[in-house]
Amino acid sequence: MSQELRAVDWTGTGLALLDQTQLPHRTGTVNVQDVDTLVDAIRRLVVRGAPAIGAAGAYGVALALLQGEREGWSKAEVRTAVARIREARPTAVNLMVCVDRVMTRFADGLGAVLEEAAAVQREDVEANRAMGAFGADWLLKKAREDRPLRILTHCNTGALATAGWGTALGVIRELHARGRLEVVYADETRPLLQGSRLTAWELVQEGIPHYVQADGAAAGTVLRGEVDAAIVGADRIAANGDTANKVGTVGVALACAYAGIPFLVAAPTTTVDLATATGDDIHIELRGEDEILEWAGVRTAPAGSRGHNPAFDVTPGRLVTALVTERGVLEVSAGELPGNRLP
Numbered sequence: 001m002s003q004e005l006r007a008v009d010w011t012g013t014g015l016a017l018l019d020q021t022q023l024p025h026r027t028g029t030v031n032v033q034d035v036d037t038l039v040d041a042i043r044r045l046v047v048r049g050a051p052a053i054g055a056a057g058a059y060g061v062a063l064a065l066l067q068g069e070r071e072g073w074s075k076a077e078v079r080t081a082v083a084r085i086r087e088a089r090p091t092a093v094n095l096m097v098c099v100d101r102v103m104t105r106f107a108d109g110l111g112a113v114l115e116e117a118a119a120v121q122r123e124d125v126e127a128n129r130a131m132g133a134f135g136a137d138w139l140l141k142k143a144r145e146d147r148p149l150r151i152l153t154h155c156n157t158g159a160l161a162t163a164g165w166g167t168a169l170g171v172i173r174e175l176h177a178r179g180r181l182e183v184v185y186a187d188e189t190r191p192l193l194q195g196s197r198l199t200a201w202e203l204v205q206e207g208i209p210h211y212v213q214a215d216g217a218a219a220g221t222v223l224r225g226e227v228d229a230a231i232v233g234a235d236r237i238a239a240n241g242d243t244a245n246k247v248g249t250v251g252v253a254l255a256c257a258y259a260g261i262p263f264l265v266a267a268p269t270t271t272v273d274l275a276t277a278t279g280d281d282i283h284i285e286l287r288g289e290d291e292i293l294e295w296a297g298v299r300t301a302p303a304g305s306r307g308h309n310p311a312f313d314v315t316p317g318r319l320v321t322a323l324v325t326e327r328g329v330l331e332v333s334a335g336e337l338p339g340n341r342l343p
């Protein structure tokens with residue numbers, strides 16, 4: 001992705017969010033000047049991906065302060081508005097962590113809040129670069145044969161989903177930069193085709209060879225031996241390594257375990273939630289039924305059908321071969337649990 005196109009940008013007076021519901025056919029931004037618009041943008045997936053919504057939430061604190069000044073809010077009213085941003089989506093812990101981090105500077109005023117939000121954004125890019133190198137090193141060390149790798153990924157974890165570069169897609173970009181990537185299988189991803197619209201768009205920008213495939217094709221592709229490893233991102237990782245990520249991820253992990261190939265999760269430590277013991281305690285966002293009962297706004301399921309639309313699922317830690325963070329790689333299924341290794 002060109003450096004100019006960032007998922008989240010502070011304009012000086014508000015947020016410019018690259019409208020990810022319109023990509024790849026339209027490159028537009030949503031200008032956000034108030035808290036209601038930000039909450040709506042996060043819920044509609046205008047901005048999405050755990051680290052990107054973390055960055056949007058971080059700047060959201062500044063947005064709430066500015067709106068509060070314009071509309072004469074009390075400090076308590078600003079805090080209530082910030083709490084609404086913090087709860088806009090429930091699964092990605094980055095949103096809460098980043099908002100809470102910036103709120104530690106709340107009493108110091110707008111300048112301090114903006115400084116902290118910028119640090120959130122900058123550190124995320126640095127973390128992603130580090131993860132890219134750690135993940136690529138690990139994969140190449142473990143590779144059974146000395147040839148470029150075939151990697152499967154699910155959802156979008158690239159520059160669009162982060163402050164820049166990407167997590168799982170950052171590892172993929174690093175492999176490509178080292179000349180060690182043959183091809184990527186990008187699962188199309190529900191509900192908004194994040195894989196076929198966004199991951200594919202980023203891969204095209206990078207000149208990375210890839211196939212878009214239906215989510216339902218992933219297990220077959222793995223079992224046919226067409227994939228060397230899968231790499232995904234995460235929205236929340238529990239202390240025991242259980243990982244919430246885009247719905248469909250657990251099926252990829254099961255297929256990898258069956259085929260005996262590595263299943264990697266790449267995520268910054270801001271996604272690791274040591275206060276959550278296991279995946280059972282992760283709140284999985286249940287989205288509106290229409291997203292699954294309709295196609296492009298037109299009802300496809302018969303009247304009378306109900307929709308079940310969880311945005312995420314939980315992959316048990318014992319299926320996670322390795323967790324790549326900016327601090328290094330934990331071999332989770334071999335017993336290196338985040339709760340023991342990351343405090």
Ligand SMILES: CSC[C@@H](O)[C@@H](O)C(=O)COP(=O)(O)O
Nearest residue numbers: 048049050155157161233234246
């Ligand atoms: C680096 S993004 C990691 C995860 O947030 C990503 O894999 C994912 O599941 C995103 O879901 P989304 O619903 O598009 O926000």
